[in-house]
Each structure stands twice: as structure tokens, then as C-alpha cells.
Amino acid sequence: MRYVSTRGATPPMPFQDAVLTGLAPDGGLLVPQTLPDFRGRLAAWRDLSFVELAVAVLQAFADDMPRETLERIAAEAYATFDHPEVTPLVEVGPLHVLELFHGPTLAFKDIALQLLGRLFEHVTAARGERLNVLCATSGDTGSAAIAGVKGRANMGIFVLYPDGRTSPLQALQMTTVADANVHCLAIDGSFDDCQRIVKAIFNDLDFKARHCLGAANSVNWARVLAQAVYYIHAALRFDAPVSFSVPTGNFGNILAGYLARRMGAPIDKLVLGTNANDILARFFHTGEYRLGTVQRTISPSMDIQVASNFERFVHYHLGGDAVALRTFMSTFADCGAAKLDGGAPADEGILAVAIDEAETKATMANLHSRHGYIADPHSAVGIAAAHRFPACRPVVCLAAAHPAKFPDTVDAAVGRAAARHPALDALVGKPQRKTRLAPDVAAVKDFIAAHAG
Numbered sequence: 001m002r003y004v005s006t007r008g009a010t011p012p013m014p015f016q017d018a019v020l021t022g023l024a025p026d027g028g029l030l031v032p033q034t035l036p037d038f039r040g041r042l043a044a045w046r047d048l049s050f051v052e053l054a055v056a057v058l059q060a061f062a063d064d065m066p067r068e069t070l071e072r073i074a075a076e077a078y079a080t081f082d083h084p085e086v087t088p089l090v091e092v093g094p095l096h097v098l099e100l101f102h103g104p105t106l107a108f109k110d111i112a113l114q115l116l117g118r119l120f121e122h123v124t125a126a127r128g129e130r131l132n133v134l135c136a137t138s139g140d141t142g143s144a145a146i147a148g149v150k151g152r153a154n155m156g157i158f159v160l161y162p163d164g165r166t167s168p169l170q171a172l173q174m175t176t177v178a179d180a181n182v183h184c185l186a187i188d189g190s191f192d193d194c195q196r197i198v199k200a201i202f203n204d205l206d207f208k209a210r211h212c213l214g215a216a217n218s219v220n221w222a223r224v225l226a227q228a229v230y231y232i233h234a235a236l237r238f239d240a241p242v243s244f245s246v247p248t249g250n251f252g253n254i255l256a257g258y259l260a261r262r263m264g265a266p267i268d269k270l271v272l273g274t275n276a277n278d279i280l281a282r283f284f285h286t287g288e289y290r291l292g293t294v295q296r297t298i299s300p301s302m303d304i305q306v307a308s309n310f311e312r313f314v315h316y317h318l319g320g321d322a323v324a325l326r327t328f329m330s331t332f333a334d335c336g337a338a339k340l341d342g343g344a345p346a347d348e349g350i351l352a353v354a355i356d357e358a359e360t361k362a363t364m365a366n367l368h369s370r371h372g373y374i375a376d377p378h379s380a381v382g383i384a385a386a387h388r389f390p391a392c393r394p395v396v397c398l399a400a401a402h403p404a405k406f407p408d409t410v411d412a413a414v415g416r417a418a419a420r421h422p423a424l425d426a427l428v429g430k431p432q433r434k435t436r437l438a439p440d441v442a443a444v445k446d447f448i449a450a451h452a453g
């Protein structure tokens with residue numbers, strides 16, 4: 001299996017190179033040249049454990065790695081989860097909730113990043129190279145990436161996050177990690193500023209090569225791939241195609257479901273829920289991708305306007321037409337808006353809605369009072385979105401984070417102190433390490449150059 005760029009100007013590369021490359025050199029995102037068709041294998045896959053299924057899916061994409069290595073990496077990655085099923089499916093009234101937050105940092109990001117950290121370590125060790133992970137985070141990617149990379153040989157990590165705009169606990173999960181190879185950069189700006197800086201640094205190919213930079217954001221293909229596993233695993237628990245409801249910011253999580261369906265997983269509709277940062281919801285209604293201004297909400301991990309993985313959706317929607325994709329992306333870059341020929345993509349089976357704060361809070365309150373279930377505000381956005389499309393049943397709602405990551409919001413919504421987790425309680429009062437920087441590409445480059453090892 002070879003990987004090519006959505007923008008069509010990067011020579012095909014094998015899986016291990018794609019994992020290290022992150023953003024393609026032509027500025028696009030890497031995608032496999034073809035997607036495998038899993039339909040003939042689904043019956044045999046029904047009985048597999050999460051780890052076994054992860055290996056089977058990975059093998060189709062990582063054909064330059066030995067099976068034993070994939071087995072070891074997957075087993076180790078998911079042994080860090082505190083639930084034997086890794087991603088348990090729980091019934092909450094008429095809904096099925098797929099809990100993706102049983103990993104070390106309590107958000108779904110662990111599913112991909114526990115795997116990715118180990119993939120990085122394997123590939124760099126085999127090549128005798130160093131790798132410095134560079135990523136931007138709206139809150140959860142940073143701690144999950146740090147947990148995947150901390151203490152690993154020949155690796156460092158630089159995480160940019162918007163200072164004061166993550167939840168305080170999310171910040172503590174990053175800044176209390178003591179390993180010397182971890183660098184937390186508190187940027188005086190928004191998540192979009194952080195993401196823009198990271199993109200600019202990755203686009204400086206000399207700098208990227210000189211400091212051995214790699215990506216852990218969902219621009220990394222391996223992340224999307226790891227996430228496709230839980231869609232397939234959950235869909236195979238049902239006898240007929242099932243819909244999924246997904247709280248979305250960067251279009252990463254829902255893209256994994258979209259790809260799982262394209263590869264033949266029995267998935268009906270994908271319901272996309274955004275918060276007030278509704279660029280994706282507007283796009284699926286109008287076909288126009290138009291930048292708004294970032295608003296701060298109670299679901300901060302989705303306070304995103306420019307969804308970095310959206311380009312992969314456009315790639316598939318346009319049938320791989322790199323010329324049309326480049327026109328779309330450059331129009332968006334130049335004008336802050338771009339329109340699809342043919343208007344809203346009605347044939348993609350994606351139903352989108354923006355959920356405001358009042359509805360998000362009411363959803364948390366209702367889940368608690370009617371079903372005794374505590375959802376975090378991001379998961380509540382997805383669950384509220386599922387309620388808007390009652391015809392899509394059965395529906396699996398993805399629970400993106402443990403409620404204890406957002407205790408103030410959750411406790412206020414349910415009316416009692418309900419959101420606690422011992423792993424988070426243990427962080428309070430620990431020493432913190434971070435460096436404050438202006439939202440400036442040169443300042444971040446200087447810091448990396450001085451600390452890349």
C-alpha cells in the first residue's frame with residue numbers, strides 16, 4: 001500500500017514513511033492510493049477482540065511492517081486502557097454510547113496516540129533516527145500525544161496550546177508531565193493560531209528535516225486509521241447497518257467513520273454535531289466552506305473553524321481530483337470561503353447540525369436525570385445531534401471524553417459534583433512546566449531549534 005497526497009504532487013510512499021511525514025511536502029494530506037474493501041472479511045471479524053481487529057485493519061495499510069510487530073504494538077497500546085473491552089458500548093435509554101475515554105488521558109485521542117507513539121518509536125529505532133513530534137492542541141490531543149511519546153527513546157515532543165482556553169485540568173495533564181523530552185508551549189492566541197503556526201513550520205521543509213519534525217495531529221494518517229477500528233468494531237455488534245453520531249471539530253473522528261463506511265463497514269448515516277463553531281454544519285447544508293470567527297464554548301476541544309482533516313473528505317468527495325481540490329483549498333486560503341460545484345454534498349450520508357450551549361447543558365441534565373448517565377459536554381453535543389435525527393436508529397453516540405475532564409461545566413449542568421476521576425485529582429498541586437510564547441511562527445521556531453536535541 002502506497003500513500004499519496006490529496007494535492008497530487010508528492011511521490012507515492014510506503015506506510016512507515018507516511019507515518020513519519022505527517023503533512024505531505026506539497027501541503028496536502030496523505031491518503032492511501034486505494035482503500036481496501038473489507039466486506040468479504042466482516043463475517044470473520046465479528047468475533048475479534050478490539051486488539052485483534054486493530055491488527056487486522058492495520059495490516060491492510062501497514063504492509064511494510066511485520067505482523068508480530070503490529071500485534072505487539074497494538075497489544076501494548078490498548079493494555080494502557082482501564083476497560084477490558086477498550087471501547088465499551090453502553091446502553092443509555094434508546095441510545096448506544098460508545099465510550100472512547102478509557103485510555104490514560106481520558107479522551108478518545110488515546111486510542112490513536114497510544115498506537116502512534118509506539119509506531120514512531122519502532123520506525124525511528126529501525127532507522128536509527130530521531131523524531132520530534134510537533135502538534136497543536138485544543139486540549140485533548142496534547143496530553144494524549146505526550147502520554148504516547150513521553151520517555152520514549154530518541155523522541156521529543158513540542159505541544160502548542162491556546163493559553164487559558166483549554167480547561168484547567170487539560171492544561172495540567174500536559175504541564176505536570178516531568179519527562180525532559182516534553183515541551184509545552186502556551187501560546188497567547190486561539191487554537192486556530194496554534195494550528196496555523198504548526199502548519200507553517202511543517203511547510204518549511206528545510207526546518208522540518210533539520211529538526212526531524214513529525215506530526216501527531218489528525219493530519220497523520222495513522223491516527224485516522226486507528227480510529228476507524230472502533231467504528232468497525234462497534235458496527236459489527238449490530239445485525240443491521242447502524243448510524244453513528246459524532247461530535248466534531250477538526251473532522252478527524254468523523255472522517256474515520258466515513259472511511260470505515262467506504263471500506264464496507266455496515267454504517268448507515270453519520271450524524272455530525274458541532275458547537276457554535278459551525279463551519280462544518282453550515283458546509284453540509286450549503287456546500288460552502290466559509291470561515292467564521294472562533295467562539296469560546298463549553299466544549300473547547302471543538303472550538304475550531306479550520307478543520308484540518310476536512311481536506312481528506314473533499315478529496316474523496318471529488319473522486320481524487322487533485323486539480324479541483326487544489327482550486328477549492330486555495331480559494332479557501334485566499335478568500336476565507338470556497339464552494340463545492342453542485343452545492344451541499346447530499347449524497348454522502350452525513351447529516352449535520354450545530355448545537356448551542358443551552359441544548360448541550362440540557363442534554364447533560366436530561367441524560368443524568370432520566371438515565372443516571374454523565375456525559376462530558378463534547379459527547380453531549382453528539383448526543384443532542386442524534387436526538388435531532390430520530391429516524392437514524394439504532395444510533396451509536398461517540399463519547400469523546402470522560403466528564404471529569406470538564407468538571408465545572410458538567411457539575412453545573414447536572415446539579416451536583418458528579419465529575420471526578422482519581423487520575424485527574426492526582427494532578428492538582430503537582431509542579432508545572434510550560435513556556436509562554438507569542439502567536440508567532442519565528443518565536444516557536446527559535447524555541448524548537450534550541451530544544452530539539
Ligand SMILES: *Cc1c(COP(=O)(O)O)cnc(C)c1O
Pocket residue numbers: 107108109139140141218247248249250251252253254301302378379400401
Ligand atoms: C478532539 C476532540 C473532539 C473533536 O474531534 P475531531 O477529531 O477534531 O473532530 C471532540 N471532543 C473531544 C473531547 C475531543 O478531545
